[in-house]
Amino acid sequence: MNDVNRQWVVARASQSQGIGLERECFGQRTGDIPTPADGEVLIRNVYFACDPMNHAWVKGLEARFEPIPVGQAMKGGIAGRVVASRSERFAVGDAVTGFLDWADYVVCDGIDDTGTALQKLPPGADLASGLATLGMTGQCAYLGLADFGKPQPGETVVVSGAAGAIGTVAGQIARIHGARVIGIAGGPQKCAMLKDQLQFEQTIDYKNEEVADRLAALCPEGIDVFFDNVGGPILDAALANIAHGGRIVICGGISGYNDEVPGLQNHLMLAMRGAQMAGFFYFDYVHRFEEAAAQLNAWLREGKIQEVLDIAEGFDAAADAALRQFAGGNTGKQLVKIAHDPHPGEPSTGL
């Protein structure tokens, strides 16, 4: 065990208009490794998850998360191992995920900093998968499609942010349901990965192609399900091409988090085509996490979902990794590996 605990902290208040933090907001400090009290566990973090939410959390998310004051620990998704336990629910060696301090070590009483129960990974599951397919990323893709998109065999499903963390999983789930899947992503390399590696039927490179025209050409009978991660002009182009009875799932809107995007022009297509648009917030679905993780784990083990991971190495890499997503620097799930797994291959005590 290291004898110090490195921690990422909010070093400066953000001056950006949007939710994105500047590099100067990320600072570090070291301290002692915390000692678990009665009912608590000590977790050795192995991976951090980079999510747009990390930024929003520091600035505060109306009615959801209080802002994190300057000087306090940065928070985000973590996957790690229990290395000391004074809790009846957790044993040393358990693989856990949650939203906690971005530090080498953190103590937890079983409830993370979002108020959600720490999640144990299924036996044999990889820690990285715990943050990607089996964590918030995969669960958002699963819930958005199961509850709102409801893709049917033969339907056309379009996914934006398709080469990102949630997008790669959402497209593959739609394919599992027998839909034809079209991914919208930035750049030829990401589009090639979607077709060659993940078997998306078609792709649109929004940085080099006219999205509305391409959607009209690729979806002559309209888009049955649009799973949206980016919002803005791409959502507007999808609205223009929505099918009768189409469903639009609002997962996120990253194009508008930092930059002002024009208002929607084509929202009346919802009325003209009898289509629906609905959003969901991950933390409203805590009661479904176990179901989602179990199904995603089964698909992963059966080889029906391929996991796309983008792993930055080392504790110091976390700030730059967290900033990459806004510039499209990541392909698949952006993680930071900060340590070796202290109990590799050891089965967790289960869900």
Ligand SMILES: NC(=O)c1ccc[n+]([C@@H]2O[C@H](COP(=O)([O-])OP(=O)(O)OC[C@H]3O[C@@H](n4cnc5c(N)ncnc54)[C@H](OP(=O)(O)O)[C@@H]3O)[C@@H](O)[C@H]2O)c1
């Ligand atoms: N509803 C919920 O509860 C919930 C939970 C978690 C996340 N989310 C949201 O889900 C979305 C996806 O999250 P994620 O973690 O999977 O992130 P991600 O897709 O791995 O990363 C973001 C991607 O968005 C794309 N992007 C960035 N700026 C863009 C722009 N202006 N126009 C079009 N694309 C742009 C980039 O890919 P390109 O290279 O293709 O541009 C980038 O790689 C985000 O909007 C996030 O806020 C929602």
